[in-house]
Amino acid sequence: MKLASLKNPKSKDGELVVVSSDNQFYVSANDIAPNLLSALDQWSEAEPKLLKKYNDLNSKKISGAVKIADENIFESCLPRTWLFADGSAFIHHIKLVRQARKAELPATLLTVPLMYQAECGRFLSPTENIPQADFNHGTDFEAEVGVIVDFVPKGTSAEDALKHIKLCVILNDTTLRGLIPDELASGFGFFQSKPNKTLSPFAVTLDELGSAWQNGRIHLPLLVEYNKKFFGKPNAKEMHFHFGQLIAHAARTRDLAAGSLIGSGTVSNVDASMGSCCLVEKRTLEQIHQNEISTPYMSEGDTIEIKMLSESGENIFGRIYQKVQKI
Numbered sequence: 001m002k003l004a005s006l007k008n009p010k011s012k013d014g015e016l017v018v019v020s021s022d023n024q025f026y027v028s029a030n031d032i033a034p035n036l037l038s039a040l041d042q043w044s045e046a047e048p049k050l051l052k053k054y055n056d057l058n059s060k061k062i063s064g065a066v067k068i069a070d071e072n073i074f075e076s077c078l079p080r081t082w083l084f085a086d087g088s089a090f091i092h093h094i095k096l097v098r099q100a101r102k103a104e105l106p107a108t109l110l111t112v113p114l115m116y117q118a119e120c121g122r123f124l125s126p127t128e129n130i131p132q133a134d135f136n137h138g139t140d141f142e143a144e145v146g147v148i149v150d151f152v153p154k155g156t157s158a159e160d161a162l163k164h165i166k167l168c169v170i171l172n173d174t175t176l177r178g179l180i181p182d183e184l185a186s187g188f189g190f191f192q193s194k195p196n197k198t199l200s201p202f203a204v205t206l207d208e209l210g211s212a213w214q215n216g217r218i219h220l221p222l223l224v225e226y227n228k229k230f231f232g233k234p235n236a237k238e239m240h241f242h243f244g245q246l247i248a249h250a251a252r253t254r255d256l257a258a259g260s261l262i263g264s265g266t267v268s269n270v271d272a273s274m275g276s277c278c279l280v281e282k283r284t285l286e287q288i289h290q291n292e293i294s295t296p297y298m299s300e301g302d303t304i305e306i307k308m309l310s311e312s313g314e315n316i317f318g319r320i321y322q323k324v325q326k327i
Helices: 036-041 042-057 091-100 159-164 179-187 206-212 243-250 277-290
Strands: 001-009 011-019 023-026 084-088 116-119 129-130 143-149 165-172 223-226 228-233 261-262 303-307 320-326
Touching: 001 023, 001 036, 011 036, 011 042, 023 042, 036 042, 084 243, 091 277, 116 243, 129 243, 143 243, 165 206, 165 243, 165 303, 165 320, 206 261, 243 261
Parallel strands: 084 261, 129 320
Antiparallel strands: 001 011, 011 023, 084 116, 143 165, 143 261, 223 228, 223 303, 303 320
């Protein structure tokens, strides 16, 4: 099923709605739970009720369905949550980014996931402008896939962690590249360089992915257009660490609250013809092959679109479409 959060001036968590499989209609689900975070907190009770509403909506057996005429009515599918633990599961991306800043690769690159705790107090809506106060900060987009879990006990194994995945999303992990070197040099990690993120308008259950969900990974390309031109279509199946491993890593020393979001990190493929999901990769490749960087970071008015299509061409998560705005 597909779930979304309508913008609601009375709630920072939005209003939970169920969306039809073709993305054309929605129906309120606030009789089941007021918002998605609340539904996840009581998932065993809410899921069957939401699924019935979803099936009734698709079969036109439900009253109150509303035509989706404007994508701007939606918040990010999960407007805010308790934890966003963002991994870096695509080894090719790690190698390129480390090369860009002349940093050594970690000795445990292939055995221990990289992960940082990201901003999750408010996700920008899928069509909300990306605010930028200083373009010397080096604004970059990062297109990722992610999963949302129910309660995960501390010490959960990677295999058992897969059972805790309830929803999948795509996201834009906006990054300020110009602030990263000084932050990492301090030895305390990302903070100012990682502002508010953006999630897709729709979160979907694993069954919506069909055969594309295999071995804890989504086997589909993530499509990125930058300023309305092709930028990348790398396949998310090339995650080195699958989502179960990322969840287990996050839960090694703590419980994960229901509604926690686990990100894959920037989707990246070794095959250069697949393009990229962030500007820093393209810039690094230019430096390697041309000995000169010609692609700037984002400027005012630049746009980024991120979406993922099923094998039959259906838009699974809706789209993220954002413009950079000087503030």
